[in-house]
Amino acid sequence: MTVLASGSKGNATVIAAGSTSVLVDAGLSCRELMRRMAAVGEDAEQLDAILITHEHLDHVAGLSVLARRLKIPVFFTEPTHRAWTRMVMPRTTMSYAKWLEMMAREKEQRAVEAAAPAHTLAGKRLGGTGVVAQLEQQIPVGNGSQKSKSKSNSNGNGNGECSGELDEEEDLVEASGKGKSDPSYLPAVEYFRAGQGFSIGEIEVSPFTIPHDAADPCGFVFHARTESVRMAIATDLGYVPPNVKMALRGVDVLLLESNHDLEMLKDGPYPWSVKQRVLSRVGHLSNAAAAEFLMKDYDGGAHTIVLGHLSESNNLPELARLAAEEAIGGRMSLLGNRVVLAQQGTPLEPICL
Ligand SMILES: [Zn+2]
Numbered sequence: 114m115t116v117l118a119s120g121s122k123g124n125a126t127v128i129a130a131g132s133t134s135v136l137v138d139a140g141l142s143c144r145e146l147m148r149r150m151a152a153v154g155e156d157a158e159q160l161d162a163i164l165i166t167h168e169h170l171d172h173v174a175g176l177s178v179l180a181r182r183l184k185i186p187v188f189f190t191e192p193t194h195r196a197w198t199r200m201v202m203p204r205t206t207m208s209y210a211k212w213l214e215m216m217a218r219e220k221e222q223r224a225v226e227a228a229a230p231a232h233t234l235a236g237k238r239l240g241g242t243g244v245v246a247q248l249e250q251q252i253p254v255g256n257g258s259q260k261s262k263s264k265s266n267s268n269g270n271g272n273g274e275c276s277g278e279l280d281e282e283e284d285l286v287e288a289s290g291k292g293k294s295d296p297s298y299l300p301a302v303e304y305f306r307a308g309q310g311f312s313i314g315e316i317e318v319s320p321f322t323i324p325h326d327a328a329d330p331c332g333f334v335f336h337a338r339t340e341s342v343r344m345a346i347a348t349d350l351g352y353v354p355p356n357v358k359m360a361l362r363g364v365d366v367l368l369l370e371s372n373h374d375l376e377m378l379k380d381g382p383y384p385w386s387v388k389q390r391v392l393s394r395v396g397h398l399s400n401a402a403a404a405e406f407l408m409k410d411y412d413g414g415a416h417t418i419v420l421g422h423l424s425e426s427n428n429l430p431e432l433a434r435l436a437a438e439e440a441i442g443g444r445m446s447l448l449g450n451r452v453v454l455a456q457q458g459t460p461l462e463p464i465c466l
C-alpha cells in the first residue's frame with residue numbers, strides 16, 4: 114500500500130500485489146498523481162485499474178484525465194458512476210432514462226473500439242468493456258518481468274507529466290465524438306456492488322458499504338491471494354457500523370479515517386452547517402471515534418495502522434496519533450500496530466508486507 118495523498122484536498126492510494134496494481138481514488142490532478150507515483154517508485158503505466166470509493170471531488174478530481182491517459186478501466190458501483198457522470202456533465206440535470214441511454218451509446222462505442230485491431234482506445238490493454246471475469250483473463254498474470262516496479266519510466270509519458278495534448282488515439286476518439294466533447298467518457302467502466310467480491314489480476318477486492326453522504330460510498334478490503342495479505346481502506350465514514358467492524362477483521366494494514374478533533378471542529382472556522390455535516394452519521398470519523406473503534410472493536414492484529422483523511426483545519430497530526438496510540442495501548446509492539454499518519458502534501462513510503 115502506498116498512500117499518495119489523504120485529506121479533503123485529495124485522496125489516492127496504490128495497492129499492489131505481484132504483477133497487479135490498482136489505484137484507489139484519483140483525487141489529485143492527473144499530473145500530480147503521476148508525479149507522486151514516480152516519486153515513490155510506482156510506475157503509473159503499469160496500473161491495471163482505478164477503483165472509486167465515492168464521487169466526492171477529493172476522490173475523483175483527476176479521474177477522467179488519468180483513466181483516459183492510461184487507458185485503464187474504472188471500477189465504480191453503478192450509483193456512484195451515475196452520480197459522477199451527473200457531476201462532470203455540464204448540464205445540471207439528467208434523468209435516469211437519459212443516463213441509461215447515454216451509457217448504452219458509450220458501451221456500443223467501446224465495443225466498436227475494442228473490435229478494431231489497431232489504434233483502439235479501450236482495446237489496447239483490456240479488449241474493451243466486459244465483465245470482471247473477462248478482465249481477469251485479459252490482464253496477463255505472471256508477467257512479473259514486464260511489470261516489475263521500475264523506478265525509471267520507459268517513455269516520456271510516464272515521467273510525471275500529463276501532457277495536455279491529446280495523443281493519436283485520443284484524436285481518434287475525439288473524431289468519433291467522444292473524448293473532450295464528453296467529459297464523462299472513460300475508456301472502460303466496470304461495476305461492482307458492496308458485499309460482492311471481485312478480482313483484478315492477483316488482487317481480490319471486497320467492497321463494503323460505509324455511512325457517508327454520497328450516492329453509494331464504499332470501503333475496500335484487498336486480499337493478495339498469493340501472499341495471504343489483507344489491506345483495508347476505510348475513510349469518509351460518519352461512524353463505524355457493524356458491517357465495517359466485521360470487514361476490518363484480520364487485516365494486516367488498515368488505512369482508517371481520523372478526520373477531526375471534536376473540540377477543534379466545534380471551535381474551528383467552519384460554518385455551523387458544515388460542522389453539522391462533518392459531525393453527522395454520514396460525515397467523517399473523529400479522532401475519538403477512530404480511537405473507540407481501535408479500543409473496542411479492532412482485533413489488534415495489524416502490522417500497520419495508517420491514520421488518514423486528517424482535516425487540515427480541525428485536527429493536528431499529533432492529536433490523531435495520540436488518540437490512536439492510547440487506544441491501541443499495550444498492543445503496540447515492534448511487530449505490530451505501528452501507527453503512521455497519511456499526509457495531504459506528500460506520499461507515504463510504500464508499506465510492504
Ligand atoms: Zn473524502
Ligand SMILES: [Zn+2]
Binds near residue numbers: 167169325327349
Ligand atoms: Zn467524501
